[in-house]
Amino acid sequence: MLDLAVLGLLAEQPCHGYDLRKRLSETLGPLWGISFGSLYPALRRLERTGAVEVIDADGETVAPPVSTGSLSGDLAAARLRRRTRPARRTRKEYRITEDGRSRFLELLADEPAEDERGFALKLSFCGHLPPEERLAFLERRRATLTERLAGAKRRPAGSRTIDRYTRSLLEHRATSTRHDIEWIDELIAQERAEQAGDRTEGATA
DSSP states (O other), X not given: OHHHHHHHHHHHSOEEHHHHHHHHHHHHOGGGXXXXXXXXXXXXXXXXXXXXXXXXXXXXXXXXXXXXXXXXXXXXXXXXXXXXXXXXXXXXXXXXXXXXXXXXXXXXXXXXXXSHHHHHHHHHTGGGSOHHHHHHHHHHHHHHHHHXXXXXXXXXXXXXXXXXXXXXXXXXXXXXXXXXXXXHHHHHHHHHHHHHHHHHHHHHO
16 A cells, blocks of 8 residues: 555655655554655665656656676775765655556556555545546445445344443444445545536537
8 A cells, every 4th residue: 555655646746755754644644654664665666666766856867776786896886876975965856657657557446445544545546547447446435335334234143132332333333334325425426427527518519
């Protein structure tokens, strides 16, 4: 999910690592606990695969270090980079590539996670999907919630009696799921209305 979040935010605009971590925390929420210790390895991995690139202040791509194939050669290259590095340290800015955009859409179009955080993350980037895929995404979520509601109405297996605390918890979960279904129904209705309007405008153009 971290790769999806990083690529989704970079698809909107280039970011420095510090700003990216801040926006990730805002998008994913504090419970995800995104740290620089997890963010920068993810960025380096995405850079190695060609999904993101580092750019300078002029927006030009900064080529990543290339291995010479030998330890002594790599060490010499590293020493040279340190000597030629500007006195003033600048923060790296990351930008998504075309390959990165393709990867982002692939991750976004995958089957939605059933957990709340995974769904919320994908929903936040849902606008990047084509209309038909957005509608399918919402309808899959509704099916998941409907199945969850049906399960919440059943008594837990192996239990003959349920105390009032457990019953209250089950009722709370069922109520929350019903509210989520109503919310998804509204999103589906809005999506269908927008798509119908687009088709009407296209037919009259």
